[in-house]
Amino acid sequence: MDSTFATPLAQRPLEHGCDLVVHSATKFIGGHNDITLGVAAGSRDLVDWLWGFAVLQGAVASPHEAAGGIRGLRTLGVRLAHQSESAMKLASALEGDRRVASVRYPGLPSHPQAELARCQMDLMGGLVTFDVVGGLDAGRHLVESTGICRLATSLGGPETLVTHPASTTHVSLLPEELEAAGIGPGTIRMSVGLEDPDDLVRDLDAALGSG
Template identity: 45%
Template sequence: MHIETEAIRTQMERTQYSEHSAPVYLTSSYVFEDAEEMRASFSEEKERNIYSRFSNPNTSEFVEKVAKMEGAEAGYAFATGMSAVFSTLAALLNSGDHIVSARSVFGSTHSLLTKYFPKWNITHSYFNVNEPERIEDFIKPETKVIFAESPTNPGVDILDLERLGKIAKKHKLLLIIDNCFATPYLQNPIKYGADLVIHSATKLIDGQGRVLGGVTVGSSELIREIYFFSRNTGPALSPFNAWILSKSLETLPVRLEKHCENALKVAEFLENSEKAKQVKYPFLKSHPQYEIAKKQMKLGGNVVSFEIKGGLEAGRKFIDKVQLCSRSANLGDTRTIVTHPASTTHSKLKEEEQLEAGITPGLIRVSVGLEHVEDIINDLEQALKV
């Protein structure tokens, strides 16, 4: 079936009440008929729900939908996107292993790689997203994973997933892609060689700024390792949030179509503004990786980045002047959100680290929402008059 249909028609089995909409299973545990059923369940001879930290009908439905939409065999749902990133890497890496990662990653992912994983002797090397030809230079005998976001946060750079897939296969490495900005509707990294795909479901998958969630999907073999790690460490998604997110997937395609339509018009407006420079949106022809984006993405997503003339101070004044748009660090909401990464999401990075990640003092990230596009543009236009 088409991805739009999968998102709507993938559902758990109906109960004896013949409900049309899946119910919420707010239960921490499950009962057994007898001792033998308990034994068989805990020994995994029988597949069933045991405890909601392990699995739950709502989380299972949500995971199944994402897996089908991504073309994956299996998955596991997490409490947040960052718990998905951490648990996925921690489950698969051992002391002495090495990660090759794109330098342009979310600030918390950067902290994992630079501050926390080194405690367990897990090291990393960064490659510049604008120098993909140098990726293989960073691969060592102990390298196990290539990790990247595409589009990247917050600079909206695009990596060639097919190229990454070929490099990973050549060197027998795992390719893990954070697909948060694109969602399963706009891009499917597994088609290009990714072994695992991670989402912060908090963003566009939820789409309304309501709940937190994360999910990793991929091969059954790898997900099994992630499942047992997570079953013991406890970063599970709550049943209620899973129910919300599963429902949200049903409207993801129609929402994304409008998000992307609005975002392209906002990007075109900014590109023609004298106050903005270095406007980046994947489906703008001026984007450095425009052809790659067109090859691997259905549409350009909802995030636009640009450099405001005047640097750090101008960026802060712009944020202060918006009236319609929300000032928030989140993205992927029905409401348009503006963020100044240098002073918020990536503020803990040193100035040289920000620049290495493509975060300049005047960089603005716009998560374009579903308001009428003329209202969004009018607000940005008046705020640019600094």
């Protein structure tokens, strides 16, 4: 299970029967967009096997990355609580907006797996996905119009980042592949940061324009 989006504070897949859990600690665990690091958790046997493989491949964390990971862990709790609360606020604001076709956030009662998320997750995390009315052009326009939310592909850091997968990260996919991945022409992925959520609501409101 890749549990990067949830972090170990929001969800613990080993308790739900998974054998091995990996996290890109580059994201929420590091939390400052300044390290590249990975974490794996599981049974002794599996972790020993992975460790041997990692050493053979030379995938060893540098002192800077390791120290950044430890520093990030100290503040993960407060950061993720703030990001989850802000994400819920933004998801609710977007859901009621006529310029937005749909919103996906596990904390929203409208999410198809809201009940499962409620049983399984302690926090709902900082990732919100929404589809703007107007498709490709409207999606591209939004990510180029925000002031506080920056257009970049990473997630889990202090700054709110937005991506428009159909015109950037997933531009090479065929229409049917995009659909299978749940990506529409107007889909926006937002990693909510540590800013004041009211500022973020105002930023998105202005970027959505007249719709």
